[in-house]
Amino acid sequence: MEEQNDKSTLQLEFLGEYHDIVIDWNDDNYECKETQLFELLEPITGIPRQFYNEIHLRSDSRKETICDIIRIADGRFHLEYRAGFYHWRNHTQISYTLVPENLVPEGECCIHLCRHRNTKTFFNKLKDIINNDQLNAKIASLLTPHGEDDRREVILMREICKQFNVSQYFYSPCITRYMRLDFESEEVRVLFSGMRLYLRTRG
Numbered sequence: 246m247e248e249q250n251d252k253s254t255l256q257l258e259f260l261g262e263y264h265d266i267v268i269d270w271n272d273d274n275y276e277c278k279e280t281q282l283f284e285l286l287e288p289i290t291g292i293p294r295q296f297y298n299e300i301h302l303r304s305d306s307r308k309e310t311i312c313d314i315i316r317i318a319d320g321r322f323h324l325e326y327r328a329g330f331y332h333w334r335n336h337t338q339i340s341y342t343l344v345p346e347n348l349v350p351e352g353e354c355c356i357h358l359c360r361h362r363n364t365k366t367f368f369n370k371l372k373d374i375i376n377n378d379q380l381n382a383k384i385a386s387l388l389t390p391h392g393e394d395d396r397r398e399v400i401l402m403r404e405i406c407k408q409f410n411v412s413q414y415f416y417s418p419c420i421t422r423y424m425r426l427d428f429e430s431e432e433v434r435v436l437f438s439g440m441r442l443y444l445r446t447r448g
Contacts, residue, residue: 255315257289258346259324260365264289286324286341290368296375298331298338318345325358328371329415330402335385337375337411359419371414384409 253268266285274281283294302314325342344357354360361367374380387405406412 253315255320257322257324292375296338298340301342321346323358332388336381354419374411
């Protein structure tokens with residue numbers, strides 16, 4: 246890891262390859278450093294940044310805090326991701342998390358990262374879904390806002406995604422994370438009840 250007063254450099258592992266990411270604190274083009282990270286991730290992931298929802302570094306975006314996290318992690322991170330269809334944007338969006346490498350056991354899943362989802366096959370399929378404007382328009386056309394009824398909205402969204410055979414790419418919890426869920430929570434029960442994620446009649 247290299248760190249200067251005006252720049253921070255970290256190594257980011259994504260799908261088995263490492264990439265150098267340089268955060269330039271003096272670049273006035275980015276009032277929010279999250280936007281700068283979005284732009285840096287676009288050529289790595291191949292997903293246009295207008296479809297990014299958010300990025301997490303287990304912290305806020307203040308320079309001192311991010312530098313501390315980079316230093317503690319020895320500048321090495323895994324790029325974890327999740328995606329879902331956001332009705333207020335009428336499109337599938339992706340969110341990223343930079344996970345310090347020292348929190349992830351080698352070759353195993355953990356609460357921070359799922360090895361089974363972080364594969365080129367899985368991600369490329371998810372990327373195809375995000376970049377498919379026609380598919381996203383079809384999903385959006387079937388959605389009807391239900392006001393404050395979040396539970397009904399979640400159930401409807403899951404059924405629509407199942408119809409288009411994309412649900413398994415949005416709702417695929419790693420067993421390591423699944424075992425830690427609080428099933429006393431109504432939100433968790435609604436989200437993960439009926440875990441059949443695709444229709445057998447669809448390819």
